[in-house]
Amino acid sequence: MKTPTTAVDRPGLAILGARTLGNALGSGRNSLNALRLVFAAAVIISHSWWLGGYGPEPSLYGIKLGTAGVMGFFAISGYLITVSAERSDTVLEYAAARLARIYPALVVAALTVAFVAAPLGALLTHGTYDPRGALTFLGAALALSIGVMDTPAIGTSLWGNNDRFDWNGPLWTLTWEGLCYVIIAAIVFLLRRIPESRRGTATAIFLLxxxxxGAVFGKLLAGSFGPNRTEFVLPLLAVFMAGSLLATQRHRVRVGAAPSLLAALAVWGALATGYGTALAPLPFAYLVLSIGSIVSASAIGSRYDISYGIYIYGWPVQQLLAAAHIPSHVPALGFAAFALVAVWPLGFLSYVAIEQPAQRIRRALMRRLALRAASYNNPLKRLITSQVPAIVAVIKRLIKDP
Structure with missing residues (x-):
């Protein structure tokens, strides 16, 4: 009998990668959680220059560290959300998974900012706390509308800080993350109504x-991007769709040293030409997912995934540290270190007290709904249920005319 050829027997295959993205990331042992933690820390480090008043943030080819971190988040989300949609049996199952993942922690974070951090900030800065402003901020955060509006100020509670108005800047990205969830759901679930032979999930996502x-290219050719943060929505959508596209082809796309190196060179080349936001999304998403497929850091964040908590609490913590005049005593990286140390317990508490329980509740509700549906589908129960109206009518007639 002929012995199957393995990657070890064929060095060329080993260099190109013997594993596919689907196998590497679907095994349960990957470093995506560790990468998300790195990206969350990168966002905090990057924001330190602005919130601490240290001057312009360092950047490479015009891309700031925080921007790269957010793009990394979107690349991973694009992949994982598409896989989640494909594996979900119903829209309800998919929507429940997405809401339970981001919304409960967001509610608590918004409440904490509005009614704890802002009053404390007003005390530290000798500004004023405005309850109506707090309610406006809370409503905007919970409606996921900060991505299309300026973050509502909460009185003058940040008076004296370098950023005097914005209590939680990163929340603007959740607006567009949520939109991407809806887009992927629309593509995946609507295409299920089409015969399998004619489905084109990958084609639809590729077109998006x-x-x-193409829109990013047009913006660059027209004169680059302005200072308005919402102008970076298009690059973020492109990165998300790049991760999503790779998800649809995950059992064909291989991961290995050679393709990862080529992806890194492609990202560098795109940035060096000045068209990074247009040319880099696909190789960048591949590079992020390829690094995430490495198992050596799989233990990091496998039990406590605190990256989301760090992301949504990092900015408020930095604002409070700035109100306490920490930046006047330490350099920018020292301020970032203070913020990372201070935000870690909040990220941990968010995960163990909010995010984990929310996921348990979601799973319990989904199981209960599934059992109820299975029970209803029982033929005997269906027969009895269908006869209930007739039985009730007979009983009513007997009561009226015994």
């Missing part, structure tokens, strides 16, 4: 990726 990338 191409459209967003």
């Amino acid at each position: 990726f191409a459209a967003s990338t």
Whole structure:
């Protein structure tokens, strides 16, 4: 009998990668949680220059560290959300998974900012706390509308800080993350109504990726991007769709040293030409997912995934540290270190007290709904249930005319 050829027997295959993205990331042992933690820390480090008043943030080819971190988040989300949608049996199952993942922790974070951090900030800065402003901020945060509006100020509770108005800047990205969830759901679930032989999930996502990338190209050729943060929505959508596209092809795309090196060179080349936001999304998403497939850091964040908590609490913590005049005593990286140490317990508490229980509740509710549906589908129960109206009518007639 002929012995199957393995990657070890064929060095060329080993260099190109013997594993596919689907196998590497679907095994349960990957470093995506560790990467998300790195990206969350990168966002905090990057924001330190602005919130601490140290001057312009360092950047490479015009891309700031925080921007790269957010793009990394979107690349991973694009992949994982698409896989989640494909594995979900119903829209309800998919929507429940997405809401339970981000919304409960967001509610608590918004409440904490509005009614704890802002009053404390007003005390530290000798500003004023405005309850109506707090309610406006809370409503905007919970409606996921900060991505299309300026973050509502809460009185003058940040008076004296370098940023005097914005209590939680990163929340603007959740607006567009949520929109991407809806787009992927629409594509995956609507295409299920089409015969399998004619489905084109990958094609539909590719067209969205191409459209967003083309729009970025047009923006760059027209004169680059302005200071308005919402102008970076298109690159973020392109990165998300790049991760999503890779998800649809995850059992064909291989991971290995050679393709990862080529992806890194492609990202560098795109940035060096000045068209990084248009040309880099696909190789960048591949590079992020390829690094995430490495198992050596799989233990990091496998039990406590605190990256989301760090992301949504990092900015408020930095604002409070700035109100306490920490930046006047330490350099920018020292301020970032203070913030990372201070935000870690909040990220941990958010995960163990909010995010984990929310996921348990979601799973319990989904199991109960599944059992109820299975029970209803029982033929005997269906027969009895269908006869209930007739039985009730007979009983009513007997009561009226015994």
